Amino acid sequence: MKERIKSEVKIFGINFFLVSAVFTTAVIVLSATTGELLDFYPVSFEVAFPFFAAIAAGEWGKTGADSNFDIIAAQSSSLFKWVLLRYLTAFAISSLAAGLGMAGASVMRYEMPLWELIVIYLPPAFFLSSLCALSGLLCRQEHIASLISGVIWLVILLTRSLLRFPGLEYIYLFIRFAKAPDNVWLWNKGLVTLAGLFLWGVIYRKCKRMG
Amino acid sequence: MSTNIEISHVTKTYKNGVTALDDVSFHAGSGVFGLLGHNGAGKTTLMKALVTVLTPSAGTIRICGFDTVKQGNEVRARIGYLPQELAMYPSLSVFDFVNYMAELKGIHNKKAVSSVLEQVEMLEFSRRRIGQLSGGMKRRVGIAQALVGNPQILVVDEPTAGLDPEERVRFRGLLSRYAREGRTVLLSTHIVEDIHQLCEELAVLRKGHLFYAGTSAALLERVKDRVKILHLENENQLIELQKKSVVLSTTYESQGLTARIMDENGLYPQTKPVTATLEDAYVYCMGGKAHA
Amino acid sequence: MRNMCSVLHYEFKMQFQRLAAWGVLLAAAALSLLDNFPSAGNLARLEFLNEPAYFVYRIVSLDSLVLLFGLMFLLAGRIPLDAKTGMKSLLMASPLKKWQYVLGKLLGGFLYVFSMLCIFLFLNTAVYFIGTPFKISLIECAVPVVKAVLASFIPVSLFVSFCSIALPGMIDIRFFYVLAAILFGFNAAYVGSAEAMPFYLITSGDLARLIWVHPGWPFVDMGSVIANGCFLAGSGFVSGCLLFLKHRFWRSE
Numbered sequence: 001m002k003e004r005i006k007s008e009v010k011i012f013g014i015n016f017f018l019v020s021a022v023f024t025t026a027v028i029v030l031s032a033t034t035g036e037l038l039d040f041y042p043v044s045f046e047v048a049f050p051f052f053a054a055i056a057a058g059e060w061g062k063t064g065a066d067s068n069f070d071i072i073a074a075q076s077s078s079l080f081k082w083v084l085l086r087y088l089t090a091f092a093i094s095s096l097a098a099g100l101g102m103a104g105a106s107v108m109r110y111e112m113p114l115w116e117l118i119v120i121y122l123p124p125a126f127f128l129s130s131l132c133a134l135s136g137l138l139c140r141q142e143h144i145a146s147l148i149s150g151v152i153w154l155v156i157l158l159t160r161s162l163l164r165f166p167g168l169e170y171i172y173l174f175i176r177f178a179k180a181p182d183n184v185w186l187w188n189k190g191l192v193t194l195a196g197l198f199l200w201g202v203i204y205r206k207c208k209r210m211g
Numbered sequence: 212m213s214t215n216i217e218i219s220h221v222t223k224t225y226k227n228g229v230t231a232l233d234d235v236s237f238h239a240g241s242g243v244f245g246l247l248g249h250n251g252a253g254k255t256t257l258m259k260a261l262v263t264v265l266t267p268s269a270g271t272i273r274i275c276g277f278d279t280v281k282q283g284n285e286v287r288a289r290i291g292y293l294p295q296e297l298a299m300y301p302s303l304s305v306f307d308f309v310n311y312m313a314e315l316k317g318i319h320n321k322k323a324v325s326s327v328l329e330q331v332e333m334l335e336f337s338r339r340r341i342g343q344l345s346g347g348m349k350r351r352v353g354i355a356q357a358l359v360g361n362p363q364i365l366v367v368d369e370p371t372a373g374l375d376p377e378e379r380v381r382f383r384g385l386l387s388r389y390a391r392e393g394r395t396v397l398l399s400t401h402i403v404e405d406i407h408q409l410c411e412e413l414a415v416l417r418k419g420h421l422f423y424a425g426t427s428a429a430l431l432e433r434v435k436d437r438v439k440i441l442h443l444e445n446e447n448q449l450i451e452l453q454k455k456s457v458v459l460s461t462t463y464e465s466q467g468l469t470a471r472i473m474d475e476n477g478l479y480p481q482t483k484p485v486t487a488t489l490e491d492a493y494v495y496c497m498g499g500k501a502h503a
Numbered sequence: 504m505r506n507m508c509s510v511l512h513y514e515f516k517m518q519f520q521r522l523a524a525w526g527v528l529l530a531a532a533a534l535s536l537l538d539n540f541p542s543a544g545n546l547a548r549l550e551f552l553n554e555p556a557y558f559v560y561r562i563v564s565l566d567s568l569v570l571l572f573g574l575m576f577l578l579a580g581r582i583p584l585d586a587k588t589g590m591k592s593l594l595m596a597s598p599l600k601k602w603q604y605v606l607g608k609l610l611g612g613f614l615y616v617f618s619m620l621c622i623f624l625f626l627n628t629a630v631y632f633i634g635t636p637f638k639i640s641l642i643e644c645a646v647p648v649v650k651a652v653l654a655s656f657i658p659v660s661l662f663v664s665f666c667s668i669a670l671p672g673m674i675d676i677r678f679f680y681v682l683a684a685i686l687f688g689f690n691a692a693y694v695g696s697a698e699a700m701p702f703y704l705i706t707s708g709d710l711a712r713l714i715w716v717h718p719g720w721p722f723v724d725m726g727s728v729i730a731n732g733c734f735l736a737g738s739g740f741v742s743g744c745l746l747f748l749k750h751r752f753w754r755s756e
Contacts, residue, residue, distance in 0.1 A: 019678045059677040147576040157691040262596035292596040298588035314509035315597045
């Protein structure tokens with residue numbers, strides 16, 4: 001297991017760590033320099049970092065677009081395990097970067113406890129990156145998985161006004177960013193996590209069929 | 212015979228310090244000229260330098276009398292190139308892709324495009340998208356784009372790799388037909404059989420050095436009457452044999468094995484020599500053995 | 504020049520045939536019509552939706568962002584793909600010059616983005632024109648469309664196409680995606696105000712105010728308009744130049 005993770009990290013290459021480091025540093029610097037107008041924590045950790053996790057899962061943790069996919073699908077004992085482990089490695093590294101970003105930003109300007117930051121980050125990051133993992137498994141073309149998650153991410157960002165419809169606040173991905181009522185957001189995070197788990201159910205079925 | 216390709220003391224050292232070519236010199240006239248060598252011997256580097264994509268660190272290459280570094284435009288106007296790995300643009304049709312390459316070569320003539328597609332027997336598939344073609348068909352499109360404009364020099368890197376025997380024969384015919392009328396085809400390959408069928412002259416590269424340049428007949432002469440076949444009972448005998456002679460190839464049989472060897476020192480005078488092949492000569496040049 | 508035109512022509516053709524881009528366009532069009540179709544509900548929600556200029560303004564400043572984001576993703580792989588597929592070696596072995604290749608790619612991308620934006624706007628405006636419950640003249644629709652095409656689409660297409668094609672030729676494409684996502688995300692999250700908008704916004708900068716202005720604040724800050732235009736065109740131009748100047752990008756000439 002440890003060896004497999006090491007191999008996945010080597011496959012990702014050094015650029016993944018460099019880009020993660022640059023992005024995290026930029027967020028920490030912004031936390032110190034940005035004014036009060038910007039709702040910094042939700043923007044950074046509910047909107048920006050989850051999409052970074054999705055890019056990590058779709059680009060570095062690519063599966064269907066991997067040139068060795070056919071060999072792996074034909075020969076690995078479990079395709080699902082391979083997909084899951086690759087995803088988890090990419091997701092863990094990007095989440096580690098998010099964690100460092102949260103810690104660094106909290107030192108610069110404390111507005112929220114760390115546990116709350118983790119709770120606002122994890123569900124959308126898990127959902128978007130899982131969506132990317134599913135699209136990556138279904139589309140053999142490179143970058144299409146990131147494109148799909150990217151367009152959905154942007155559409156969700158643009159459609160905050162839809163929250164006027166009752167019930168949508170329970171599933172809207174960036175609920176803290178949209179400033180929904182306080183009593184709803186934890187329910188929302190739970191439902192988003194469930195949606196992410198549902199996507200993994202689809203990935204599992206797809207892998208079973210492919211393998 | 213005019214010299215179409217002239218390579219003098221070419222050295223190529225990459226930024227990371229790896230020397231891919233070291234003082235390579237040879238020349239090629241008209242006809243099909245073969246370039247043989249192991250993986251990493253420097254064949255692709257040499258080909259890239261020939262087509263002006265890479266600049267040599269030292270030495271000169273002249274194509275039809277033009278220097279590849281100083282007179283790149285003249286050189287590029289005279290060459291057709293098929294790289295080893297070419298995925299092309301899968302969304303374009305066969306005709307569109309070849310026409311695109313023709314336009315970049317300054318040929319704005321759709322009849323010329325149809326003509327090369329006909330030469331490679333792809334005219335009937337000209338509307339088909341490249342992404343929908345088989346491997347052999349893609350190679351034919353690749354060669355078609357290289358042939359468009361009838362270049363004086365055709366540089367083809369591993370054109371038959373991965374093709375079925377029928378496609379390989381078709382390719383050989385195409386290249387040998389093209390090499391007539393004073394044109395030169397520089398063919399890089401691993402497949403000695405292709406060189407044997409097509410080339411009168413060849414060069415062998417080994418770890419960036421030129422190991423041999425000349426006619427294939429002269430290369431065969433080096434091993435003539437020295438190739439012998441020995442029957443061995445077990446692997447231990449083979450190990451012993453390898454210490455004394457160059458083993459060209461071995462074939463495992465139900466009882467024991469047969470070794471094809473180069474009897475340089477006449478250690479086996481009782482064994483009758485067999486007809487040497489170009490593959491024997493090549494394996495001998497590389498100093499190795501090939502197991503079958 | 505002719506070689507550059509050939510690269511441009513085929514670049515445009517290849518892009519135009521990509522189904523993924525048409526999928527994004529349809530998704531963006533569906534989204535924009537859900538939001539802006541002159542239905543009774545939308546007319547009650549959006550005060551100025553009965554003005555064609557306002558409709559065009561919304562399409563340009565909000566909904567076209569989704570399309571541009573998708574196009575950015577699709578265009579970004581153009582130059583790395585040529586290197587990966589072996590096409591770059593082949594093109595370098597042809598008489599094609601570096602400037603012809605770079606300019607052909609950039610202008611092909613520009614024309615493609617510009618065409619897709621125009622199709623997107625024309626499609627939406629046509630549906631608005633046909634579906635509107637009140638009477639409007641064709642000229643009322645045409646004027647803001649022409650303004651949008653000239654004032655906004657040209658610099659925006661230049662920015663998106665040039666940056667998307669040129670920057671991944673120099674930096675890791677994934678890093679480019681991250682940078683682009685930050686800018687697009689900021690553009691999507693930024694709430695409009697009566698003040699001058701930040702110059703670095705892509706579609707909702709002050710250039711969009713040349714199409715329509717709020718009757719309550721009918722003034723356009725021309726300095727901010729110029730800054731927005733200069734940022735978009737300038738960033739695109741600089742990205743293109745950087746690629747052109749990149750050492751070891753092409754064979755030595």
